[in-house]
Amino acid sequence: xxxxxxxxxxxxxxxxxxxxxxxxxxxxxxxxxxxxxxxxxxxxxxxxxxxxxxxxxxxxxxxxxxxxxxxxxxxxxxxxxxxxxxxxxxxxxxxxxxxxxxxxxxxxxxxxxxxxxxxxxxxxxxxxxxxxxxxxxxxxxxxxxxxxxxxxxxxxxxxxxxxxxxxxxxxxxxxxxxxxxxxxxxxxxxxxxxxxxxxxxxxxxxxxxxxxxxxxxxxxxxxxxxxxxxxxxxxxxxxxxxxxxxxxxxxxxxxxxxxxxxxxxxxxxxxxxxxxxxxxxxxxxxxxxxxxxxxxxxxxxxxxxxxxxxxxxxxxxxxxxxxxxxxxxxxxxxxxxxxxxxxxxxxxxxxxxxxxxxxxxxxxxxxxxxxxxxxxxxxxxxxxxxxxxxxxxxxxxxxxxxxxxxxxxxxxxxxxxxxxxxxxxxxxxxxxxxxxxxxxxxxxxxxxxxxxxxxxxxxxxxxxxxxxxxxxxxxxxxxxxxxxxxxxxxxxxxxxxxxxxxxxxxxxxxxxxxxxxxxxxxxxxxxxxxxxxxxxxxxxxxxxxxxxxxxxxxxxxxxxxxxxxxxxxxxxxxxxxxxxxxxxxxxxxxxxxxxxxxxxxxxxxxxxxxxxxxxxxxxxxxxxxxxxxxxxxxxxxxxxxxxxxxxxxxxxxxxxxxxxxxxxxxxxxxxxxxxxxxxxxxxxxxxxxxxxxxxxxxxxxxxxxxxxxx
Numbered sequence: 001x002x003x004x005x006x007x008x009x010x011x012x013x014x015x016x017x018x019x020x021x022x023x024x025x026x027x028x029x030x031x032x033x034x035x036x037x038x039x040x041x042x043x044x045x046x047x048x049x050x051x052x053x054x055x056x057x058x059x060x061x062x063x064x065x066x067x068x069x070x071x072x073x074x075x076x077x078x079x080x081x082x083x084x085x086x087x088x089x090x091x092x093x094x095x096x097x098x099x100x101x102x103x104x105x106x107x108x109x110x111x112x113x114x115x116x117x118x119x120x121x122x123x124x125x126x127x128x129x130x131x132x133x134x135x136x137x138x139x140x141x142x143x144x145x146x147x148x149x150x151x152x153x154x155x156x157x158x159x160x161x162x163x164x165x166x167x168x169x170x171x172x173x174x175x176x177x178x179x180x181x182x183x184x185x186x187x188x189x190x191x192x193x194x195x196x197x198x199x200x201x202x203x204x205x206x207x208x209x210x211x212x213x214x215x216x217x218x219x220x221x222x223x224x225x226x227x228x229x230x231x232x233x234x235x236x237x238x239x240x241x242x243x244x245x246x247x248x249x250x251x252x253x254x255x256x257x258x259x260x261x262x263x264x265x266x267x268x269x270x271x272x273x274x275x276x277x278x279x280x281x282x283x284x285x286x287x288x289x290x291x292x293x294x295x296x297x298x299x300x301x302x303x304x305x306x307x308x309x310x311x312x313x314x315x316x317x318x319x320x321x322x323x324x325x326x327x328x329x330x331x332x333x334x335x336x337x338x339x340x341x342x343x344x345x346x347x348x349x350x351x352x353x354x355x356x357x358x359x360x361x362x363x364x365x366x367x368x369x370x371x372x373x374x375x376x377x378x379x380x381x382x383x384x385x386x387x388x389x390x391x392x393x394x395x396x397x398x399x400x401x402x403x404x405x406x407x408x409x410x411x412x413x414x415x416x417x418x419x420x421x422x423x424x425x426x427x428x429x430x431x432x433x434x435x436x437x438x439x440x441x442x443x444x445x446x447x448x449x450x451x452x453x454x455x456x457x458x459x460x461x462x463x464x465x466x467x468x469x470x471x472x473x474x475x476x477x478x479x480x481x482x483x484x485x486x487x488x489x490x491x492x493x494x495x496x497x498x499x500x501x502x503x504x505x506x507x508x509x510x511x512x513x514x515x516x517x518x519x520x521x522x523x524x525x526x527x528x529x530x531x532x533x534x535x536x537x538x539x540x541x542x543x544x545x546x547x548x549x550x551x552x553x554x555x556x557x558x559x560x561x562x563x564x565x566x567x568x569x570x571x572x573x574x575x576x577x578x579x580x581x582x583x584x585x586x587x588x589x590x591x592x593x594x595x596x597x598x599x600x601x602x603x604x605x606x607x608x609x610x611x612x613x614x615x616x617x618x619x620x621x622x623x624x625x626x627x628x629x630x631x632x633x634x635x636x637x638x639x640x641x642x643x644x645x646x647x648x649x650x651x652x653x654x655x656x657x658x659x660x661x662x663x664x665x666x667x668x669x670x671x672x673x674x675x676x677x678x679x680x681x682x683x684x685x686x687x688x689x690x691x692x693x694x695x696x697x698x699x700x701x702x703x704x705x706x707x708x709x710x
Contacts, residue, residue, distance in 0.1 A: 075105070075364075082109040092176070097621065100458070103175035154613060163490040164613065166605040168620040169598045172461075172481055175617045179401075179455045180360055183464035184371035184378060186285055187485045188608060189385050190348045193285050194222050199338065199346075200329050201289040207325040208293075214305045218296050224254065225291040226579050227488060228593025230271060231280040236298040236315035237265070238291060242585035243595035245271040249579060253299035256578060271592070280319070283467040283596065285487070294322045336377045343384045352609035354389035357399050363616035366437075366453050368402040370412065370462075375405045375427040375442070402435065402452065406442045409466075413473035419444040446478050463608065467593075471600040484601035485608065492582045495575035506567045506587065513560045520553045 076085040084107050092102035120128060124143045126135060145155065157165035182188050201220040208215050230239050237257070240249040247266035250257040257265070273281050282291055300306065301318055313321075329335055339346045361367050371378055386396040397403065404412075411417060420429040420442040429442055435452040450456045456478075463483040464470025474480040527546055529535040568587060572580025585591040590598075597604055603620050605611075614620075 080110075082107050084108075095173075097171045099171055099173035099619075100176040101173070103173070103177070103617070156613065160613070163493045163606060164610050166603050166610055166614055166618075166620065168603050168622045170602040171622050172602045172620040174461070174614075174620065176459075177365060177461045177481065178459040179366040179368060179453050179461070181368045181370050181449070181460060181462040181480075182608070183462075183466070183470050184369060184373055184381065186465040186487065187463060187470075188353065188369070189381050190350065190487055190607065191285075191346050192348055193288060194220075195346050196335075196339075197222065197285065197289040197292075200326060200335055201293060203329040203334055204289065204293055204322065204325040207328055208321065211321070211325075213297070213321065214300050215297070218293070220289070221292055221296075222288060223576065224295060224578070225282065225288055226576050226582060227282055227285060227287070227486075228582055228591055228596075229282045229291065229579065230273070230592070231282070231291060231294060231319065232278065233280065233316045233319045234278050235265065236301070236318070238295055239266070239271070240579055240585055241271045241592045242589045243592060244589075245592065247271065248585040248589075251295065251578065253302060254295055255299075273592075281468075281592075281596075283593070284465055290322060290326050293326070294319055297322065333374075333377075336373070340377060340380045343381065347381070347385055349385060350607060350609050351389045352612055353607075354386050354399075356609045356611045357386075358390075359612070360616045361399055365616060366401040366455070367399055368404070368449065368453070369400050370404045370407050370409070370449070372407055372409055373405060375422050375440075378403075378405050379425075397440070401437050402449065403440045404435075404442070404444055404449070405440075408443065409469040410473050412444070413446050413469070413477050416445045416447060417443045419448060446474070446480075450478070461602075467596045467600055472596075475600055481602050482600060484597060484604040485606070486582075486597070486604055487606055488582055489604070489606040492575055495572065495581065498574045499572060499581075502567070503571065503587075506564065506571060509560055509564050509567070510587070513557055513564070516553055516556055516560075520550065520557065523550055523553075 073085065076083065078084075084105055087101050087104045087106050089102055091106075092100050095101055124135070124140060126132060148155070154160050185191070198220045205215045205218060225238065228240070230241060231237075232239055236252060238251045239247045241247050247262055247269065250262050250266070271279060273279050280287075282288070297318055298315060301313070301315070306313060357367060369378075369382075373381075382396040386399070390396070390398075405422065408417060419432055419435060421432045422429050422440045422442055432441075435441055435444060435448045437452055439452075450460070453460075458479055458481050460478075461481040461483060462470060462474045463485065465485045465487075467484065471482040471484050475482050523546060526535070527543075527550070530543075571587060572584065575581050581591075583591055583594045
């Protein structure tokens, strides 16, 4: 399911920097709605001069509030209840989630409604403000969806399409954002990864061939790597690590390593990405061709096929050769020149992107484009991808209050570099001391952008695909809010849905092993105490029977291991057969990529056009972060409630959790897996607080999650 295309198009005339605001006439809904049912062609309520019911009559003289509404702000309007207007910077406060209220709408009630009448309403079947507390959630949900149907808006997540949802790591009030900056490549423009990276791979091979590197017969294999992996330049390996930096899967050359080999190589290793001399984090799709080429050449280096220089080269030196070859491909512009000539071969068009930017621009937000690409390439690509979908007479440049090409990120966020203004269509530049709103520039710095647009810190949201240069530095150095574009998210969510039966079966087997392991460990401990004379337990009169039981339980657990091991290796195969899911490392934990996303991206999604469903006024709230000790409290909760009810029925006083009978108090059970490190308790952590927060509920009921609601 895709988001429905929004067909409304603004009409405007050409302009230098920003097209004028367009007001689209909309036929008003007339029918009075006093129940939760919303009919197509009707509106929520119709208010009169007394506040709610009746037909509004024009006042003889405009009130002070109506004069405010007529002052000129497009979002300020008068109603029979009062005047609605945006919260400006001076009025803004901090809400209960710590976000600025700037950009929210507020209502100034009429004097006649400020004393005792303001709670009289007529919307969604409510007659007073307090009715919202008693209104059944299902009824409200159905009523609100009926309104969205009238507006031709798709269902929201989780009922709607999870592949096109926007996910929140840190609460973000988009209404308070004054400016939104965008990267271009793989953000505003998405490429066919196989076409782009495959061609870059071919250019890189040709460069290496000229240097005498044995590359004949190599072919681009996009399934060999995924984003979020780490290249180990010391061992010639590609690894996947969890959020703690522990290696979970590894590949040497193009051969996957066994658990035993991983333990021997990395058993004492905690991967620290700050050690850039050894580790290379694949945090963007531009890294795919580089990683594929490097791993294939590691195989040939191991076979002794290299005859380069004075003798054998190291894995570190090999990476340097590969990196330099692909760098030349980009710097010399061969690939981009080819793309300019035939963009249809490389660019995946998304007609909804233009409308998403128009909505943000028309809502009063300043838009800027900050890209490392040169002006010629940027102009050609943006014209190809956006101009056909903009209103007549409008070009892509009219969307943005500022455009910066050749920004040289990450230096753009680290230093105050020289700034040049692009003054001709051919890209001729001249040096300038500062940027101005509406300009087209080369170089500069984030600090210059803030000064030119009059925004700073969390007034600005930056959207990009690169975790480090687009998200991490913008957040660390300038406290900008950040959004990450992860196109593979759509494939990941589809893979999670298709892999659900496999994971359910795997979790069941792990739970069975945990239950048997608990009994096994308790018997083992009891036998140990009996052997050492620390207990006089009569159950050990039959030592032979106890020993036999331990042996048979051990056989059962080993038999489970034979099934669980291969199933763990296949987990995530719907996304990638070698590496599994993008967001997970092992069964129960998050991948390093997921950890980076949570740390540096306030929100993330698969494409910019997903903002269409959420509007420029959305308030993104982060989900509850589930902790290990939050899990499986339903039974405990029910036990306490039952005990209190029994005490109340018996006429007891002062009921509390302490009144729970000792036989009903929860027991502290131990198991053979480090206090519940595996099994059902850990898996759902990602459901509540991870990359796909709430995803499970979007498809069907999850008993494990329901159990933990309390």
